[in-house]
Amino acid sequence: xxxxxxxxxxxxxxxxxxxxxxxxxxxxxxxxxxxxxxxxxxxxxxxxxxxxxxxxxxxxxxxxxxxxxxxxxxxxxxxxxxxxxxxxxxxxxxxxxxxxxxxxxxxxxxxxxxxxxxxxxxxxxxxxxxxxxxxxxxxxxxxxxxxxxxxxxxxxxxxxxxxxxxxxxxxxxxxxxxxxxxxxxxxxxxxxxxxxxxxxxxxxxxxxxxxxxxxxxxxxxxxxxxxxxxxxxxxxxxxxxxxxxxxxxxxxxxxxxxxxxxxxxxxxxxxxxxxxxxxxxxxxxxxxxxxxxxxxxxxxxxxxxxxxxxxxxxxxxxxxxxxxxxxxxxxxxxxxxxxxxxxxxxxxxxxxxxxxxxxxxxxxxxxxxxxxxxxxxxxxxxxxxxxxxxxxxxxxxxxxxxxxxxxxxxxxxxxxxxxxxxxxxxxxxxxxxxxxxxxxxxxxxxxxxxxxxxxxxxxxxxxxxxxxxxxxxxxxxxxxxxxxxxxxxxxxxxxxxxxxxxxxxxx
Ligand SMILES: NC(=O)C1=CN([C@@H]2O[C@H](COP(=O)(O)OP(=O)(O)OC[C@H]3O[C@@H](n4cnc5c(N)ncnc54)[C@H](O)[C@@H]3O)[C@@H](O)[C@H]2O)[C@@H](O)CC1
Ligand SMILES: Nc1ncnc2c1ncn2[C@@H]1O[C@H](COP(=O)(O)OP(=O)(O)O)[C@@H](O)[C@H]1O
Ligand SMILES: [K+]
Numbered sequence: 001x002x003x004x005x006x007x008x009x010x011x012x013x014x015x016x017x018x019x020x021x022x023x024x025x026x027x028x029x030x031x032x033x034x035x036x037x038x039x040x041x042x043x044x045x046x047x048x049x050x051x052x053x054x055x056x057x058x059x060x061x062x063x064x065x066x067x068x069x070x071x072x073x074x075x076x077x078x079x080x081x082x083x084x085x086x087x088x089x090x091x092x093x094x095x096x097x098x099x100x101x102x103x104x105x106x107x108x109x110x111x112x113x114x115x116x117x118x119x120x121x122x123x124x125x126x127x128x129x130x131x132x133x134x135x136x137x138x139x140x141x142x143x144x145x146x147x148x149x150x151x152x153x154x155x156x157x158x159x160x161x162x163x164x165x166x167x168x169x170x171x172x173x174x175x176x177x178x179x180x181x182x183x184x185x186x187x188x189x190x191x192x193x194x195x196x197x198x199x200x201x202x203x204x205x206x207x208x209x210x211x212x213x214x215x216x217x218x219x220x221x222x223x224x225x226x227x228x229x230x231x232x233x234x235x236x237x238x239x240x241x242x243x244x245x246x247x248x249x250x251x252x253x254x255x256x257x258x259x260x261x262x263x264x265x266x267x268x269x270x271x272x273x274x275x276x277x278x279x280x281x282x283x284x285x286x287x288x289x290x291x292x293x294x295x296x297x298x299x300x301x302x303x304x305x306x307x308x309x310x311x312x313x314x315x316x317x318x319x320x321x322x323x324x325x326x327x328x329x330x331x332x333x334x335x336x337x338x339x340x341x342x343x344x345x346x347x348x349x350x351x352x353x354x355x356x357x358x359x360x361x362x363x364x365x366x367x368x369x370x371x372x373x374x375x376x377x378x379x380x381x382x383x384x385x386x387x388x389x390x391x392x393x394x395x396x397x398x399x400x401x402x403x404x405x406x407x408x409x410x411x412x413x414x415x416x417x418x419x420x421x422x423x424x425x426x427x428x429x430x431x432x433x434x435x436x437x438x439x440x441x442x443x444x445x446x447x448x449x450x451x452x453x454x455x456x457x458x459x460x461x462x463x464x465x466x467x468x469x470x471x472x473x474x475x476x477x478x479x480x481x482x483x484x485x486x487x488x489x490x491x492x493x494x495x496x497x498x499x500x501x502x503x504x505x506x507x
Contacts, residue, residue: 001227002219003188003422006129006164012184015213025089027207028057032064032093034205035156035181039069039121047073048117052108052146053080053094054126054139054160060090061156062125063097070103077114078105081138108142122146122153124175126160129187135161140173147176155180159198162189167387174198184209186223191410191422192386220419224462228421230504232455233496236272245274246448247314250295250441251349254328255303257321258284260347260437263482264320265292267441270489271463273448277311304328308335315341317444319349320437328352336362342453346370346440354378363402366416366453368443370405372436394418403457405443407436411465413457421458425465429477430485438482439464442489466492 004012017027039049049069053062059080070076078097082105086094097103106114116122124146126139135143143160146153154177158164161174164187168174178200182190189195190202222228237244248268253261261280268276269292276295278288283303288295300307306327310316322328329352342364345353350371353359360379363369371379376389380396383389390412397404397414404414409428413421443460451459470488471480 001185001223001225002214002217003165003186003191003221003223004217004219005188008217008219009129009164009185012209012213012217016208016210019210019212020208024057025092028060028064028089028093030207031061031157031183031205032068034183034207035061035065036068036072038181038203038205039065039074040072043121046119046121048075048077048120049123050077050079050111050114050116050120051123052111052126052142053078053090055081055084055086055090056128056130057087057089058125058128058130058157058160060087060093061128062123063090063093065123065125065156066103067093067097067100070100076103078103079108079111080105081108108138111142112145116149116151118151120151122149122151124153124155124160124177126175128157128160129164131161131163134169135173143173143175153177153200155199157182158187158189162187162195162198164189167192167385168195176200179203181205183207186422186424188221191223191424192390193409194385196410221422222419223422223424224413224458225424226500227504229459229462229496230500232451232459233501234449234451235497235501242274245272246450247275247277247311248273248445248448249277249279249298249311249314249316250320250444251279251300251305251308251310251316251318252320252322252437252440253278253280253284253305254321254323254325255281255283257323258287260321260434261288262291263434263437263486264317264441264444265295266483266486267438267489268317268445268448269294269441270486271442271445271460272493273445275314276445277314279305279308279310281305301327306331308332310335315344315444315448317344317346317440317447319346320440322348322352324348324351329355333359333362336364339364342366342368342447344368344370344440344444344447344456346436347375350375350379360400363400365401366403368403368405368447368453368457370407370436370439370443372407376404376406390414390420394420403453405439405457405461407439411461413454413461415454421461423461423465425462426468427465427472427477429472429475429480430465430468430482432482434482435464435468435485438467438486441486463489463492466495
C-alpha cells in the first residue's frame with residue numbers, strides 16, 4: 001500500500017471525483033457511511049456520541065456521521081463553532097444536521113460544563129489532513145480539555161493536531177485517540193513513534209478512491225500489506241529436496257550469550273532453510289546440539305567466535321550475542337575483507353562496525369543490516385527524531401548500497417534505491433530481549449532460500465511481526481516470549497497459504 005502526502009491525497013480525492021463523476025459532497029457521504037458502519041459494528045451497545053466538528057471537510061465528515069448515527073437511533077450531541085467559515089461540503093452537512101429536529105449543536109465553550117454520560121464516545125472531526133499550522137488558542141484548549149476526559153476517543157481520518165507526513169513541534173497540542181478511522185491508506189505520521197502514539201489503533205476505511213490514480217501516482221514510501229507479501233512468498237515445491245532451500249549459517253554467541261544463538265537458529269530452522277549451520281564458540285556446543293538438533297555445529301573458538309570458518313555457499317547471519325572481544329573483532333573484519341556475498345548483520349556485529357566509519361565500507365553490497373535505534377545511532381550518529389533518523393538511513397542505504405531494517409514499533413525496511421517499506425505487523429509483546437535474534441534468524445533463512453535481499457528483508461520483518469501477533473493472541477503481550485514467537489512461525493506460513501495466497505493468485 002502506497003503512502004501519499006496530504007497534497008497527493010487531495011489530488012487522489014479530486015481524481016476520484018472526476019473519474020467517478022461524483023461531487024465532493026458525495027465522496028464525503030461515502031466516507032461518513034464507512035465510519036458510521038464501523039461505529040455500528042463496534043459500538044452498537046453504546047448509544048451516545050459527542051462529535052466535535054471543525055470548519056473544513058473533516059468537520060463535514062463529522063456532521064455527516066452525526067446525521068447517519070442519529071438516524072440509526074443513537075444519541076448524538078454535536079459541538080461546533082457556527083461563526084466559522086465552513087468549507088462548501090461542511091456547510092451543507094452542517095445545515096442538514098440543523099434541519100433535523102432533536103439533533104443538538106452546542107458551542108465548543110459548552111463542552112467545559114457539559115456532563116458527558118459515562119459511555120459517551122468522543123469523536124474528533126476538528127481537523128483532518130488539511131491542518132497547516134500548529135493548533136493554538138480555543139482549539140488547543142478544547143483538545144486539552146477533551147484529552148483529559150476519561151472517555152473513549154475516536155479520530156476521523158487523523159487525530160487533530162497531526163499533519164499527514166510531518167513531525168510535530170515540541171509541546172504540540174494533539175487529540176489523543178484510542179482509535180483512528182483513516183480513509184483509504186496509512187499516513188506517514190501514523191507510523192512514527194512520536195506522532196503515531198496519538199492515533200491508537202488504526203482502521204483503514206476503504207472509500208473506493210481511484211485505483212487508477214493509486215497505480216499511476218509515484219510514492220517511494222509503502223506499507224507492507226498482504227498484497228505485497230502474497231507477491232513475495234514462494235510456496236514450497238513438492239518435488240524439492242534440502243538442496244533446493246539453501247544453506248543458512250548463524251554466526252553468533254559468546255560465553256553467557258548462547259541463548260541468542262539458540263533463538264536465531266530456531267527461527268532460521270522454522271523459516272524453511274534446507275540446511276542450517278551454527279558457527280559459535282565451543283562453550284555452547286552441548287546447549288546448541290540439544291536445543292537445535294536439526295542444525296550442524298561448527299566451532300569458532302573456545303568462548304568467543306575468533307575463527308570465521310564458514311560452510312561453503314552458505315548465507316550468513318552474523319551478530320547475536322557475538323560479543324566485541326578484540327579477537328572476534330579482528331577475525332570478523334578480516335572475514336569481511338574477503339566476503340563478496342550479501343550478509344545479514346545485527347547486534348554485536350553492528351557494534352563492531354560502529355567503532356570506525358571505515359569499517360562500514362567493508363559491508364558487502366546488498367547486505368541487510370538490522371539495527372535498533374541505539375545501534376543505528378552508534379553506526380551513523382544521533383538524529384533529532386525518527387523522521388530525521390529515517391532520512392539519514394535512506395542516505396546511508398544509498399551510500400553503502402545496503403538494505404537497512406530499522407527496527408521499531410513500525411520497522412522500516414530501507415532499500416539502496418531510496419524506497420521505504422513500513423511494517424505494520426508486530427506488537428509491544430516483542431519489546432523483550434531476544435526478539436531481534438529471532439528476526440536475524442528469519443531473514444538469514446529467507447535469504448538462504450534465494451529470496452532477494454529486498455524480499456528477504458520485507459518478508460522477514462512482516463513474518464516476524466505476524467508471528468509476534470499470533471503469540472500475543474495466545475499468551476498476552478506481557479507473557480509472550482521470543483520463543484513463543486518462533487513457535488508461531490509455522491502458523492504464519494499456514495495463514496499465508498490459506499488466507500493470503502488465494503487472494504493474490506492471478507489465475
Ligand atoms: N471530498 C473530499 O475532499 C473528502 C475529504 N475528506 C475529509 O476532508 C479532510 C480534509 O479536509 P480539508 O482539506 O478541508 O481540511 P481540514 O478539515 O483538516 O480543515 C482545514 C481547515 O482548517 C484550517 N486550519 C488548518 N490548520 C489550522 C489550525 N492550526 N488552526 C485553525 N485552523 C486551521 C485551514 O485553513 C482550513 O480551512 C480529510 O482529512 C477528510 O477527513 C473526506 O470526507 C473524504 C472526502
Ligand atoms: N513495541 C513494539 N512493537 C512492535 N515490535 C517491537 C516492539 N518492540 C520491539 N519490537 C521488535 O522486536 C525486535 C527487537 O529487536 P532488538 O531490540 O534487536 O532485540 P534483541 O537484540 O534483544 O533481540 C525488533 O524486531 C522490533 O521491531
Ligand atoms: K480529526
